[in-house]
Amino acid sequence: MTAARERMVRGQIEARGLTDPELLRALRAVPRHVFVDASNPYGDEALPLGAGQTISQPYIVALMTHVARPESGWPGARVLEIGTGSGYQAAILAELGAQVTSVERHAQLSEHAARRLADAGYDGVQLIVADGTRGWPAGAPYDAVIVTAAGPSVPPKLLEQLSPEGGTLVMPVGDRGHQALTVVRRRGDEFVRRVGEPVVFVPLIGEAGFGE
Ligand code: SAH
Numbered sequence: 001m002t003a004a005r006e007r008m009v010r011g012q013i014e015a016r017g018l019t020d021p022e023l024l025r026a027l028r029a030v031p032r033h034v035f036v037d038a039s040n041p042y043g044d045e046a047l048p049l050g051a052g053q054t055i056s057q058p059y060i061v062a063l064m065t066h067v068a069r070p071e072s073g074w075p076g077a078r079v080l081e082i083g084t085g086s087g088y089q090a091a092i093l094a095e096l097g098a099q100v101t102s103v104e105r106h107a108q109l110s111e112h113a114a115r116r117l118a119d120a121g122y123d124g125v126q127l128i129v130a131d132g133t134r135g136w137p138a139g140a141p142y143d144a145v146i147v148t149a150a151g152p153s154v155p156p157k158l159l160e161q162l163s164p165e166g167g168t169l170v171m172p173v174g175d176r177g178h179q180a181l182t183v184v185r186r187r188g189d190e191f192v193r194r195v196g197e198p199v200v201f202v203p204l205i206g207e208a209g210f211g212e
Contacts, residue, residue: 001031005028005042011044030092032058035087036086053109054085054202055088067196068169074096074097077143077144078139079146080144080145081146082102082147083104086116090117091117091120091125094124094125101125103136104127105132105206132204133158135157137157141162141163143163143166150173150202152210154184176210180199
């Protein structure tokens with residue numbers, strides 16, 4: 001599995017231009033096979049994780065992590081993830097040294113993720129079962145917010161909970177079929193938005209997401 005992981009990092013991540021040593025170290029450290037039951041957990045593809053949901057392709061996890069990086073770095077950063085899924089993205093953030101809160105609407109997925117995170121040695125991740133389109137005000141302000149499901153627009157409560165000192169949100173925004181990775185950086189009351197790569201994610205379902 002270590003050899004497969006090394007091939008993933010070189011062939012899928014570094015080869016596509018993500019070369020931040022800290023990020024590559026985290027991708028080398030987190031055992032992705034603990035988080036997905038698939039014959040090729042290190043393949044260049046999204047994989048099913050149960051309850052009709054999918055874990056993103058490794059490159060997309062790496063890209064979202066890269067663009068959400070706080071100016072002051074990951075260690076000690078407060079990070080909110082919406083869509084715990086398997087727990088893999090949360091593990092990457094924890095490996096980088098962030099203080100992670102991750103919200104999932106499916107209780108069963110959250111329970112599985114809790115077990116997998118513990119098995120992989122990431123005990124410090126706070127898992128919450130709730131509608132993540134409302135964010136998690138108790139842990140705000142966040143230096144980074146990573147939404148791993150696609151919504152029609154950025155939920156206003158997630159913007160409110162971003163740190164005014166450069167807090168960064170990344171989220172796929174679009175319709176149910178295709179989206180663009182959208183990045184919002186907050187400085188005081190100013191929100192600067194950048195629209196990037198085309199992506200396909202499962203829908204964000206909730207008050208400020210898509211309907212059931
Ligand atoms: N980040 C995950 C993959 C997430 S897939 C990983 O690393 O494995 C998207 C997840 O978002 C699914 O588990 C889905 O149940 C969840 N989701 C969808 N709408 C949500 C909402 N409103 N709040 C919280 N989680 C939501």
